[in-house]
Amino acid sequence: MAQSWSLIVGVIGILFYIYHNNSQQSVEESVVLNGTYDYIIVGAGSAGCVLANRLSEDLTSTVLIVEAGGSEEENEVMHIPALPGLPQNTKQDWAFRTIPQKKSCQGLKDQRSAWPRGKVLGGSSSINYMHYIRGSRHDFDGWAKEGCEGWSYKDVLPYFIKSEDNRIPRLKNSAYHGTGGPLVVSDSMATPLPDRVYRWGMEELGYKTVDCNGESQTGFCFGQETVRNGERWSTAKAFLRPAMIRPNLHVSTNSYVTKILIEKGKAVGIWLVKDSVKYTIKAREEVILSAGAVNSPQILMLSGIGPKEHLSSLKIPVKVDLPVGNNLEDHLMLLMIFRDNTSSGFNPSDWADLQYKLFRSGPFGKVHLEASAFHGDDKKAPPYFQNQFYILKANTRLAKDFENNFNLNPQITEGVFKFYKNMVEKNEGVITASNILLHPKSKGTIRLRSADPFDPPLIDPNYLDHPDDVKDFLKGMQEMLRLSNTTAFRSIGASPSDPYLEYCPPCNSLPYPSDEYWKCRLRHYAVTVYHPTSTCRMGNDNDDTAVVDPQLKYTLLLSFIRVKGISNLRVVDASVMRHVTSGNTNAPTIMIAEKAADMIRGIDSVKDIRKKTEHL
Ligand SMILES: Cc1cc2nc3c(=O)[nH]c(=O)nc-3n(C[C@H](O)[C@H](O)[C@H](O)COP(=O)(O)OP(=O)(O)OC[C@H]3O[C@@H](n4cnc5c(N)ncnc54)[C@H](O)[C@@H]3O)c2cc1C
Ligand SMILES: *[C@@H]1O[C@H](CO)[C@@H](O)[C@H](O)[C@H]1NC(C)=O
Ligand SMILES: *[C@@H]1O[C@H](CO)[C@@H](O)[C@H](O)[C@H]1NC(C)=O
Ligand SMILES: *[C@@H]1O[C@H](CO)[C@@H](O)[C@H](O)[C@H]1NC(C)=O
Numbered sequence: 001m002a003q004s005w006s007l008i009v010g011v012i013g014i015l016f017y018i019y020h021n022n023s024q025q026s027v028e029e030s031v032v033l034n035g036t037y038d039y040i041i042v043g044a045g046s047a048g049c050v051l052a053n054r055l056s057e058d059l060t061s062t063v064l065i066v067e068a069g070g071s072e073e074e075n076e077v078m079h080i081p082a083l084p085g086l087p088q089n090t091k092q093d094w095a096f097r098t099i100p101q102k103k104s105c106q107g108l109k110d111q112r113s114a115w116p117r118g119k120v121l122g123g124s125s126s127i128n129y130m131h132y133i134r135g136s137r138h139d140f141d142g143w144a145k146e147g148c149e150g151w152s153y154k155d156v157l158p159y160f161i162k163s164e165d166n167r168i169p170r171l172k173n174s175a176y177h178g179t180g181g182p183l184v185v186s187d188s189m190a191t192p193l194p195d196r197v198y199r200w201g202m203e204e205l206g207y208k209t210v211d212c213n214g215e216s217q218t219g220f221c222f223g224q225e226t227v228r229n230g231e232r233w234s235t236a237k238a239f240l241r242p243a244m245i246r247p248n249l250h251v252s253t254n255s256y257v258t259k260i261l262i263e264k265g266k267a268v269g270i271w272l273v274k275d276s277v278k279y280t281i282k283a284r285e286e287v288i289l290s291a292g293a294v295n296s297p298q299i300l301m302l303s304g305i306g307p308k309e310h311l312s313s314l315k316i317p318v319k320v321d322l323p324v325g326n327n328l329e330d331h332l333m334l335l336m337i338f339r340d341n342t343s344s345g346f347n348p349s350d351w352a353d354l355q356y357k358l359f360r361s362g363p364f365g366k367v368h369l370e371a372s373a374f375h376g377d378d379k380k381a382p383p384y385f386q387n388q389f390y391i392l393k394a395n396t397r398l399a400k401d402f403e404n405n406f407n408l409n410p411q412i413t414e415g416v417f418k419f420y421k422n423m424v425e426k427n428e429g430v431i432t433a434s435n436i437l438l439h440p441k442s443k444g445t446i447r448l449r450s451a452d453p454f455d456p457p458l459i460d461p462n463y464l465d466h467p468d469d470v471k472d473f474l475k476g477m478q479e480m481l482r483l484s485n486t487t488a489f490r491s492i493g494a495s496p497s498d499p500y501l502e503y504c505p506p507c508n509s510l511p512y513p514s515d516e517y518w519k520c521r522l523r524h525y526a527v528t529v530y531h532p533t534s535t536c537r538m539g540n541d542n543d544d545t546a547v548v549d550p551q552l553k554y555t556l557l558l559s560f561i562r563v564k565g566i567s568n569l570r571v572v573d574a575s576v577m578r579h580v581t582s583g584n585t586n587a588p589t590i591m592i593a594e595k596a597a598d599m600i601r602g603i604d605s606v607k608d609i610r611k612k613t614e615h616l
Contacts, residue, residue, distance in 0.1 A: 045123020188223025415503025
């Protein structure tokens with residue numbers, strides 16, 4: 001009997017395997033490249049894939065997109081939502097490390113933070129945690145106020161909607177969301193806890209339950225994720241692959257761009273290295289840099305666009321003196337852990353594995369980042385939001401992340417890994433509440449290590465340099481401690497116990513839970529949430545901190561007089577953000593690319609959506 005069952009299951013499995021593989025569009029990269037294109041896009045990440053799709057919609061222009069990494073399909077686990085941390089430190093990850101930090105990362109190996117970035121089609125959207133958060137309306141209104149004309153909330157909302165295919169039933173009638181776009185957004189709910197416990201706990205603390213991507217971001221919200229039918233929906237899947245059938249789009253993978261070719265103040269092409277061979281490819285209209293917040297500034301500096309003194313010290317001829325690589329902003333996160341008496345939430349079993357293989361459903365089909373909350377005052381001017389909280393159940397995945405991804409010192413990795421593993425084995429509950437500081441005052445830099453394009457750049461996020469950042473973090477910690485002591489949380493036996501206590505010298509010698517203890521935890525064990533932005537920030541013509549203007553082009557500033565910079569060159573990715581947004585950065589990066597595509601094409605593709613959203 002058992003045998004015939006497994007035979008039936010096996011046959012169904014094979015049928016589904018064939019079905020899934022046929023329904024996948026497996027278009028291959030272009031083999032033969034042309035010498036000239038109208039547009040060259042550097043980097044097939046969150047922004048680059050959107051641009052490749054939108055620019056090639058116009059069948060009269062030719063487009064080349066160049067990516068240093070390979071296909072996202074080479075990684076066998078990249079599509080599984082429940083295992084988003086696994087692609088880190090593989091071939092598909094640049095696996096950067098920051099320079100040793102002075103006031104943070106003290107419990108990390110060499111005081112260096114791991115800085116993963118996707119090196120693959122889809123870029124960081126192929127290795128991220130898929131949480132979909134657009135940012136607050138005040139973020140974009142703030143950008144506009146600081147000189148980024150055309151980037152207010154009213155201006156950008158139509159582009160968020162244009163991209164989206166929102167499949168969450170409770171948001172069906174929301175004017176803030178779109179359907180029918182390439183980017184599928186689905187519900188993160190994987191266990192009953194967000195609805196049964198988290199929500200009520202937050203409401204006890206005075207938070208309203210809201211759609212964080214809707215009218216007001218302040219409050220508690222059920223998670224939304226870029227997952228389609230149980231698979232990661234990277235921008236490679238959503239935007240690039242459907243466009244790869246167009247004859248006017250070429251895709252070149254494993255192609256490392258080393259420099260922008262500049263002639264007489266005009267970007268005319270790129271240099272790239274593929275299979276150890278150097279190529280020059282020309283652009284008739286524009287070169288668009290979408291290599292992300294680390295590599296876009298790196299490529300600019302290698303091309304002679306950057307801080308004069310820095311370039312001169314490396315003997316790189318200076319073409320334009322601009323603050324490239326300055327103003328780096330990133331989010332730092334502190335994980336707080338509470339025990340509870342519900343089950344472990346995500347307990348991978350053979351059945352779960354089979355269920356996923358057959359139907360793309362079950363626990364493997366969700367990210368398990370089930371809820372977020374935003375703390376702050378939505379009515380106030382900046383800094384409107386102080387903190388974001390993720391609330392999730394411990395599971396094997398967090399154990400793995402601790403083991404592999406945070407670059408923690410071996411002692412704490414082993415301790416916390418053991419703690420999580422033990423909980424999972426005994427099927428005991430742990431709730432992890434992450435506290436994220438949304439608007440840090442500390443700013444960092446990206447600099448070149450050398451003039452060699454294959455040398456990884458020097459990344460200095462300068463975390464916790466500004467004393468206010470520590471103070472603002474503490475407010476978030478107090479909030480999460482209060483959450484663990486609400487009636488809702490106490491009803492599942494939650495206690496603000498902290499397993500780090502056992503394993504985290506020197507903090508464990510301090511009284512728990514004192515401010516001193518939390519400050520120590522913060523300086524030793526806070527980790528990045530992977531949201532670097534603003535290294536080629538946008539600003540108006542007489543802003544000497546800006547690298548690009550609101551058209552995302554180059555401006556050169558000399559004593560408040562605008563001098564012609566480099567023409568035919570744009571930057572379109574997370575590096576142009578005026579400031580890091582209040583939340584995760586994939587959705588706003590996609591929005592930036594959608595808007596830039598319209599600017600480049602000189603069209604207004606969102607007229608109709610704008611009419612419908614003007615009153616919002
Ligand atoms: C581990 C992780 C988890 C995250 N979790 C979330 C989340 O849950 N939700 C969320 O919204 N955001 C998340 N983010 C952030 C989000 O994914 C990024 O902000 C976003 O993807 C940035 O897009 P981008 O286009 O600026 O850069 P990227 O997507 O990084 O794209 C840059 C591309 O350029 C390529 N490139 C770089 N240099 C060169 C070169 N010299 N030649 C050719 N190609 C080059 C890269 O290989 C890459 O493909 C996460 C990020 C990481 C790394
Ligand atoms: C490549 O070049 C050929 C020959 O000139 C041309 O027909 C084709 O349209 C070009 N394709 C792209 C994507 O540039
Ligand atoms: C938890 O809440 C109860 C009453 O609501 C209060 O008496 C107690 O002091 C709180 N405990 C902590 C650790 O804050
Ligand atoms: C969890 O703890 C609460 C509060 O102590 C208790 O009421 C509940 O019965 C416990 N549930 C289980 C499954 O142990």
